[in-house]
Amino acid sequence: MKFAHEKSSHTTVTLTVNGQNHLFRLGEGPREVAPSDTLAHTLRERLGLTGTKISCDEGACGCCTVLMNGKAVLSCMLLTVECEGKEITTIEGLGDPVTGAIDPLQQSFIDHTAFQCGFCTPGIIMSAKALLDDNPSPTREEVKEALSGNFCRCISHYHVMNAVMDAAQKGGKV
């Protein structure tokens, strides 16, 4: 579905987030998206999608990772105005929207207790999701490489590795 006035303008920005279209007016007012607003800010403060976490807010920790047109991106390093017409998937958008079933990758994180405090978990899951979508049978080294931009201070890395490898081996089945 697209908005009637799908042509981009200097006064609005349109995003598709988790399958839903959103049209924002640009400006500095309380109901508008400022040109300086990051995608992470818009997702959290305007759409209430607080599953996307902000930790460093400068592209170092990966906590704010979301998918943009299927690729993992750091939403704190993108201005919302740069995302015109893009398809964004956040942690809230994983799983089956019809049945409500969670993604097998999320289930694998539950099964392996692949988290401790859980703050960095959404970002790690989104990075891992982008990897598995692109490369369904990664090696352990490939998983490490794909997640090397994700900070986890509790050191859940070892369980995360097991969770991602296990999810890959099950090939998308729970």
Next chain:
Amino acid sequence: MKNYRYIGKSTPRKDALDIVTGRTKFINDITIPNMLYGKVLRSPHPHALIKSIDTAEAVRLPGVKTVLTYQDVPGWKAGFPHHVRILDSKVRYVGEGVALVAAETVDIAEEALRLIRVEYEPLPAVYDVEESIQPNAPQLYDQFPGNVFPRDNTVFGPHTLNEVVMGDIEKGFVEADFIVEGTYAYENIPNPLPPESPGVIALWEGTGKLTVWLASQGPQIFKAAFQRRMGSINLESYGSPVGASYGSKYASWQYALPAVALSKATGKPVKLVYDKTEHLAAFTLRLGSRIHGKVGMKKDGTVTALSGDWLVDSGAYSECTQAMVAVGCGEAQLMLRCPNWSLKPKMVCTNRTASGQVRGFGGQELKCALIPILTLGMEKAGIDPVEFFKKNYVKPGDGFYWREGVWWVCEGMDYSKAIDQGAETFGWREKWKGWLKPTSVTGTKRRGIGVGVHGNADAGEDVSEVYVRLEPNGSAVIHCGIAEHGTGQRSSICKMVAEVLQLPLDRVFVTPTDSLVNPIEIGPVGSRGTYAIGGAAIAAAEDAKRKLLKLMAPKFNVSPDELETMDGIVYVKDKTDIRIPWIKGMQYYGSIMGHGHFESDFSKPNFMMIFTEVEVDTETGKVDLVKVVGATDVGQIIDPLSLTNQLNGCLGSAGIDSALFEETIIDQRIGRIMNANMIDYKWRTFAELPEMEHVILESSFPTHRFQAIGVGEITPSPGPSAVLMAVSNAIGVRIHDYPITPDKVLSALGKIAGRREGENNK
């Protein structure tokens, strides 16, 4: 070993679904109607008097609701002793608060900060712990002459442990076969750096009520500490979940009090969340620790005397340094069976951001400097450090002074078996070639091994109160103020209660961390979750079960002790023909409340040993951590995956990696932290994981019915000194401080001269 339904088995964390779907609400995910946003103007000077502050322009900015300075804020004081104001007329570190703003948005608040004009009178600053105690050093506080915090304190009662002095130190040195002396330091003041920055929402309503939502491991501690200081206001605290803490978010006043002041001034809820720069450059971090020590030792590794000056660098104030020193002094004795001691701490303030509590709590800071001094003796005696630690770690029957100054006798277990199995799993015997000798040399790569030890009697610290409420539908609600900060402890107490009541795990719940509905709970700190909080939860469940069976007994015409319950059904033991659900006794309108209580028990120290293998590149100076083996005995595993998570946590949160690359770097010319971002503050990535293995024994610890003891807090603490030992062995030269960065390795090898500018250490 007993075969339990849940205990010792992996079960999904109760909060797992919320975490993996992003539904978990951390502090910065919570929004309250009419909420304002707080921001702090911070000092650019390490030491200065505030001559004037002009807030007029900031106040006029549309959207700004209040601007507070030291002249406006309430006079509440925090720290030990109570000496830290929310804002003061003097600043003592770069990053200290100078003014507070509450505004409609974060952007407006930040803009307002830029409009505040402050005139400072800069003062000379001091950063080194020994320079700070010189007679001509700049003085931070009028009330602490010589920049030394008072040794006498009552943080743990009238006899709080403030040194380790016992026996006859002179006689001890006379009895020694040899005496070694040295200075080692652990003062890279690493930041535990949880991903979630410190944050709070405060709402001061009228004169009677204050509500705080805290990112805190012990949200009720803030209430317990400050309710009275705020004029006995009715303070309700909410906490949990916490985007990790590692000890650092506990009393929480550093970030809570400014928000409370802003809410009091505006009458509106105020959210104040640090950004990452503030978290790294203005929040509390580890203590600095330096020891000039002397050890008397016999050839067989018996320590006859230990004396030392322990210089504790607390930074600009003491958040709870005295408490950490007390616990550290206790923990030193757990590691070392020595009859003659004279270990004297001196708690010193300097012009850098303050130190506060972090897991390891004084003991890690102490040991990282003390163990290397002991190794000088081990080297002279030619003793294998594993054998030394095995001989000297506290055993049942040994005594020690604990933090409150009381002499306790160990009633725990002998950890020798865990040590032996850890050494075997690591391959210690094959890899140990002697002191300052590498395990292997391949070209420019030299491997070395090292071992460290730590233990804490706080695993049984303090009082816990828990209620367990049985519902007629065959479910149980645990009223407990325990916060979830990553250990899975909220799930673990559900497992314990489900086991006692034989309920399905999905029918056992814990109340939200709300002080209005829960009895006092100081929180899962010091590894106390398993024994202390778990002990109270078990006792409450047992009490509830007793009451339930008493209620049901008349229906069976038997005595209560002939009854058993499972899955919300009551039956006569070994007879399942008559099965009566709880609701038949309680009726649909009734419930049963059990009460559980835990009292401090410091007689059962826990234990952690870390074995490390490093590879040093003698050409580049880079040190790689190759292998880590942790060894412990937990009595009984509650949840295997939560436990291995905790043990793997030995690397991060200012743990093992504080020996390798984690450090807070201060430019001593201007007093600023130079690496207050997550690129320059180094942390371990997925691409650099060492091989990790754990030896976990379950020797039925004499604690509660599940015979378990917690170890979560202490897992990183033995690591740094183990790495220091491993690197020294690899390169054949001793290194005296942390972190062991390439320049220090090359300098030790004589390949480059001198030290870096801005180096924290002497």
